[in-house]
Amino acid sequence: MKELVVISGKGGTGKTSVIASFAALSRQAVLVDCDVDAADLHLVLEPRTVRREDFSAGSQARIKPGHCTACGKCEELCRFDAIYFDGPGNGQVPKTFRVDPIACEGCGVCVDYCAEDAIAFEPVVCGQWFISETRCGPLVHARLGIAAENSGKLVTQLRRTAQQVAVEQRRELILCDGSPGIGCPVIASLTGASLALFIVEPTASGQHDFVRVAELASQLGVPGILAVNKADLNEEVTRSLERLAAQRGMSVVGRIPYDRAVTHAQIARQSVVEASDGPAARAIRNVWSAVVAQLELVPTAAIRPVFVEITPSE
Amino acid sequence: MRVAIASGKGGTGKTTIATSLAYTVAQRGDRVAYLDCDVEEPNGHLFLQPQIVDRRPITRLVPVVDPVRCAHCGACAQVCRYRAIACVGERTLIFTELCHSCGGCLLACPQEAIGEVPVPIGTLRTGRSGGVEFVDGVLNVGEAMSPPAIRAVKQAAPDAPLTILDCPPGTSCPVIESVRGCDLLLLVTEPTPFGLHDLKLAVEMARTLRLEVGVVINRADAGDRAVWDYCQQRRVPILAEIPDDRAVAEAYSRGELAAQAVPHVADRMRALLATIESGVLA
Numbered sequence: 001m002k003e004l005v006v007i008s009g010k011g012g013t014g015k016t017s018v019i020a021s022f023a024a025l026s027r028q029a030v031l032v033d034c035d036v037d038a039a040d041l042h043l044v045l046e047p048r049t050v051r052r053e054d055f056s057a058g059s060q061a062r063i064k065p066g067h068c069t070a071c072g073k074c075e076e077l078c079r080f081d082a083i084y085f086d087g088p089g090n091g092q093v094p095k096t097f098r099v100d101p102i103a104c105e106g107c108g109v110c111v112d113y114c115a116e117d118a119i120a121f122e123p124v125v126c127g128q129w130f131i132s133e134t135r136c137g138p139l140v141h142a143r144l145g146i147a148a149e150n151s152g153k154l155v156t157q158l159r160r161t162a163q164q165v166a167v168e169q170r171r172e173l174i175l176c177d178g179s180p181g182i183g184c185p186v187i188a189s190l191t192g193a194s195l196a197l198f199i200v201e202p203t204a205s206g207q208h209d210f211v212r213v214a215e216l217a218s219q220l221g222v223p224g225i226l227a228v229n230k231a232d233l234n235e236e237v238t239r240s241l242e243r244l245a246a247q248r249g250m251s252v253v254g255r256i257p258y259d260r261a262v263t264h265a266q267i268a269r270q271s272v273v274e275a276s277d278g279p280a281a282r283a284i285r286n287v288w289s290a291v292v293a294q295l296e297l298v299p300t301a302a303i304r305p306v307f308v309e310i311t312p313s314e
Numbered sequence: 315m316r317v318a319i320a321s322g323k324g325g326t327g328k329t330t331i332a333t334s335l336a337y338t339v340a341q342r343g344d345r346v347a348y349l350d351c352d353v354e355e356p357n358g359h360l361f362l363q364p365q366i367v368d369r370r371p372i373t374r375l376v377p378v379v380d381p382v383r384c385a386h387c388g389a390c391a392q393v394c395r396y397r398a399i400a401c402v403g404e405r406t407l408i409f410t411e412l413c414h415s416c417g418g419c420l421l422a423c424p425q426e427a428i429g430e431v432p433v434p435i436g437t438l439r440t441g442r443s444g445g446v447e448f449v450d451g452v453l454n455v456g457e458a459m460s461p462p463a464i465r466a467v468k469q470a471a472p473d474a475p476l477t478i479l480d481c482p483p484g485t486s487c488p489v490i491e492s493v494r495g496c497d498l499l500l501l502v503t504e505p506t507p508f509g510l511h512d513l514k515l516a517v518e519m520a521r522t523l524r525l526e527v528g529v530v531i532n533r534a535d536a537g538d539r540a541v542w543d544y545c546q547q548r549r550v551p552i553l554a555e556i557p558d559d560r561a562v563a564e565a566y567s568r569g570e571l572a573a574q575a576v577p578h579v580a581d582r583m584r585a586l587l588a589t590i591e592s593g594v595l596a
Contacts, residue, residue, distance in 0.1 A: 009355050010324065011324010011325040012325010013324075013325060016508065037483070037484030037486045037515075038324070038483065038484055038485060038515060040508040043507045043508060043511055058395060059395070102490060103494075105414050107396075107414060107418055108395045113421065146518045147486075147490055147523065151484075180324040180354075181460075181483070181484075182455060183453070183457075183458055184458040186354075201325075203567040205360060208355070209355040212354075219455065233563055234568065237568075263506055266537075267506065267537060267538050
């Protein structure tokens with residue numbers, strides 16, 4: 001089994017448009033949307049959800065107003081500025097402490113040191129993940145709760161689920177849509193992947209961010225390849241990107257020109273290669289052929305020993 | 315007044331708007347601070363080209379165990395909700411990348427064998443670009459948690475009547491950390507299905523955090539009208555529209571400030587500024 005992750009550093013460079021086209025061209029892959037913060041792949045693939053699970057990572061503190069004596073120990077110990085002295089009063093004190101659920105990182109320190117046992121600590125559901133069927137194959141995706149955290153853990157959960165689906169359905173390829181940045185969800189998307197495809201646009205920002213995320217992939221030991229999107233926007237930066245890639249030992253697998261067909265396809269809820277035969281669609285087909293060839297060269301992804309339990313929810 | 319600029323979807327033009335707004339204020343002769351809170355991929359410096367006058371490490375605290383005092387009781391590992399500590403026989407292992415620096419293990423250790431040391435996670439840079447007071451944070455590559463670096467950037471904010479916070483994409487912890495405490499949240503979107511979907515998430519986030527919100531539609535003629543319909547339905551004010559113009563994209567590709575390079579963007583930034591200052595919060 002091989003796992004391709006599409007990544008960019010900078011956001012909005014065309015990752016999702018490219019992966020949706022790959023999905024349409026492959027038809028054999030398991031698809032994963034690892035951009036759990038702002039997942040968009042489902043907008044093109046129109047999934048029919050077959051399994052739905054709550055995702056919980058960690059607990060959150062909640063002060064029981066009836067039990068709080070307003071001693072202030074929790075506020076003193078909390079390092080996340082998550083305790084406010086504006087809770088409702090009770091028989092003993094006019095005001096109690098309150099936990100801001102958005103700032104609370106679930107360390108539990110306040111719970112452990114509350115002399116009155118007035119702080120509850122309960123698991124929070126931070127989102128839901130789904131296994132769906134699409135016209136291009138199974139899709140594993142998620143919806144993170146509003147203002148929720150732990151997106152790295154959710155990404156890991158999605159990738160493990162996708163591997164399990166791949167094993168069950170005897171599919172040899174997993175296509176992951178990554179998220180922007182270099183932080184925890186990106187690290188969770190890249191770790192252990194067979195190959196990273198960098199979709200970069202030829203701009204000062206695109207290049208700056210590419211260098212950082214390429215360095216991250218190197219640190220994690222994931223080989224990379226580059227495709228420049230909207231390559232005709234700035235020929236000079238495009239060449240510079242390709243030089244940088246070559247210096248890092250990365251193959252350049254193509255240039256995709258700016259083409260309004262990409263936006264039109266999105267509005268028609270189709271991938272670019274389904275909606276168009278234009279310059280971008282042709283370039284993406286060529287990139288896909290080059291990616292398939294590159295995937296032959298990399299070793300099979302190590303399957304993680306711990307599989308998640310997937311039970312249908314009724 | 316603190317104006318945060320965020321988006322949900324990446325690449326919609328946050329940095330273009332944030333740097334252009336800061337530049338426009340400075341051109342007028344007013345003091346303005348620009349904070350780049352996208353510490354994973356900070357780009358504001360490429361456009362503002364600030365003269366950096368101070369660089370210092372951003373650190374976070376992680377526990378260290380004094381092996382002489384440690385009695386291998388395992389209390390620290392037991393109390394850590396992030397599983398960042400493991401006690402294996404006579405050894406106490408600390409996985410700093412999982413640590414949230416909550417200090418729980420220090421409190422739990424009966425031997426007082428745990429101390430804390432700062433570890434560098436990035437660099438805080440402050441400087442000036444014309445009349446713009448500039449601050450950004452650059453997270454070290456390989457560092458997973460950006461919120462402590464974002465906190466450092468916000469704490470270093472110089473005093474100015476207007477502070478512009480350029481936020482990372484998404485809607486989870488790094489964005490929440492960036493927008494907390496702002497007076498106005500500007501959401502930059504583009505009129506496409508992806509842009510609209512992620513705008514909805516960002517508006518929901520803003521409402522959960524009880525933030526005043528306004529929308530800027532970038533590449534306004536590039537897609538369909540669904541973003542306008544949504545904003546009207548949900549009563550989210552549209553504060554500016556910037557047309558889809560290759561000249562803007564090309565200036566951006568060269569690292570040029572849109573408000574400096576493209577006259578119609580400059581006009582729109584002045585108008586947006588007037589709207590922010592008069593209308594929304596008056």
